[in-house]
Amino acid sequence: MRTVFFILIFSISIFSYGQYNLNANSSGYEEYKLVIGEEEYRIDSISFTKIKSEWINKIEILKSDEEKNIYGNKNGLVLIYLQKQYYSESENILNELELITQKERIVQEELNIIVDAIVQSRLKEVSVIQKETMPVSFLSNRNEKSKLPPPPIQDRIRYSKSLFESFIEVKTLSKSDCEQMISSISSNTTYIINSEKISKKVLSKSYLDSLFDVANDSAYNKIREEFGTSCFIRVSTPIFNETMDRVVLAIDYYCGYLYGEGLVFVLEKKKNKWCIIDERGRWVS
Numbered sequence: 001m002r003t004v005f006f007i008l009i010f011s012i013s014i015f016s017y018g019q020y021n022l023n024a025n026s027s028g029y030e031e032y033k034l035v036i037g038e039e040e041y042r043i044d045s046i047s048f049t050k051i052k053s054e055w056i057n058k059i060e061i062l063k064s065d066e067e068k069n070i071y072g073n074k075n076g077l078v079l080i081y082l083q084k085q086y087y088s089e090s091e092n093i094l095n096e097l098e099l100i101t102q103k104e105r106i107v108q109e110e111l112n113i114i115v116d117a118i119v120q121s122r123l124k125e126v127s128v129i130q131k132e133t134m135p136v137s138f139l140s141n142r143n144e145k146s147k148l149p150p151p152p153i154q155d156r157i158r159y160s161k162s163l164f165e166s167f168i169e170v171k172t173l174s175k176s177d178c179e180q181m182i183s184s185i186s187s188n189t190t191y192i193i194n195s196e197k198i199s200k201k202v203l204s205k206s207y208l209d210s211l212f213d214v215a216n217d218s219a220y221n222k223i224r225e226e227f228g229t230s231c232f233i234r235v236s237t238p239i240f241n242e243t244m245d246r247v248v249l250a251i252d253y254y255c256g257y258l259y260g261e262g263l264v265f266v267l268e269k270k271k272n273k274w275c276i277i278d279e280r281g282r283w284v285s
Contacts (some may be wrong), residue, residue: 002234009144021131021176023237030049031077031078032047032077032078032079033078033079033080034051034078034080034082034090034093034094035079035080035081035082036087036090036091037084037086037087038244040079041094043093043094045095046098047094048080050093051082051090051093051178052089052109053081053089054078054083054086054088055086055089056081056082056083057081057082057083058081059080059081060078060079060081060243061076061079062077062079062238063080065273066109077273081168090157094144099139103244106244107191107238107240108191108192110238110240110244110247110274111112111133111191111193111235111238112193112194112198112273113197113274114238114247114249115193115198115235115249116198116199117267117273117274117275118201118249118251118265118267118276119198119199119200119233121251121276122265122276122279123231123233123246123251125229125231125255126200126229126231126232126233126253127200127201127223127224127227127228127229127230127231128199128200128201128203128208128231128232128233128264129193129198129201129202129203129222129232129233129235130193130202130203130204130205130208130232130233130234130235131192131195131202131203131204131205132190132191132192132193132204132205133190133191133193133235133236133237133238134155134156134157134190134234134235134236134237134250134252135155135156135157135186135187135188135190135193135236135237136156136157136158136159136185136187136237136239136250137157137158137185137187138158138161138182138185138235139158139159139160139207142272143267151266155205156187157236157237157250157252159248159250159264160197163264163280164175164176164178164181164182164248166280167248167266167278171276172266172277172278173206173241173246173248173266175241176242177241177246180241180242181239181240181241181248184240185239186241187238190237191238192238193235193249193272201227203232205234208232208234211223217256217257220255220256230249230255230256231254231255232254233251233252233253233254234251234252234254235249235250235251236249236250236251244269245268245269246266246267246268246272247266248264248265248266249264249265249267250262250263250264250265250282251263251264251265258285259279259285260284260285261282261283261285262281262283262284262285263279263280263281263282264279264280264281264282265279266278266279267277
């Protein structure tokens with residue numbers, strides 16, 4: 001039987017613009033479903049915050065062990081029941097969420113093709129690719145390229161705005177492309193590279209990290225012994241323009257403690273094929 005809590009007072013805070021938040025950080029709930037009539041729609045925490053308090057008829061929290069197993073969430077599930085007169089407003093949120101989901105699927109599909117194209121045409125010595133992409137963020141403007149040993153293995157790619165300004169100068173990207181790309185960046189977004197759609201071996205970040213818990217030389221030797229060369233890459237989360245026909249992608253390329261480089265590629269999709277149209281160095285050794 002469902003464990004149902006009708007919420008009268010439960011960590012609900014009202015914002016000045018009429019929206020509310022169920023205080024998910026403190027309550028620990030990670031899954032939300034919007035109930036519209038007889039249908040239930042899974043939504044994320046961002047979409048949840050767009051639901052106005054006056055739309056809501058009631059909220060239920062399902063948190064029995066049986067329900068956790070059924071819904072696949074260890075912290076329980078929050079059901080938000082809407083009043084009938086607000087169904088149309090909530091459907092706008094669902095449509096927006098669906099568009100985001102569709103775009104994420106396209107990005108995931110294109111990412112595999114793009115990475116494989118770069119490896120086949122530019123980084124042929126690579127034998128291993130990290131499975132998870134690295135999130136991206138921005139640094140203050142400065143000269144990023146330096147002739148030093150490769151930096152410690154990083155979990156994040158950091159761009160400077162001056163890099164994007166230089167793309168505009170040489171007309172690799174338009175000003176509107178760059179503005180849209182910069183505004184679309186989420187510092188927590190990652191994607192998974194599909195091992196079945198890439199010509200090189202794909203290994204998890206946790207496995208690669210475990211190799212580099214010891215001395216670098218032995219880690220590179222192990223990669224060479226198991227996969228043919230000592231070279232591996234970590235790929236950034238891609239940044240696409242609005243029309244999804246240009247993309248910025250950074251790669252950290254490692255072949256040894258004193259042999260590697262950080263690269264940034266701009267690719268364009270022409271006749272259904274991704275081609276490199278610009279390449280910059282971020283660091284080199």
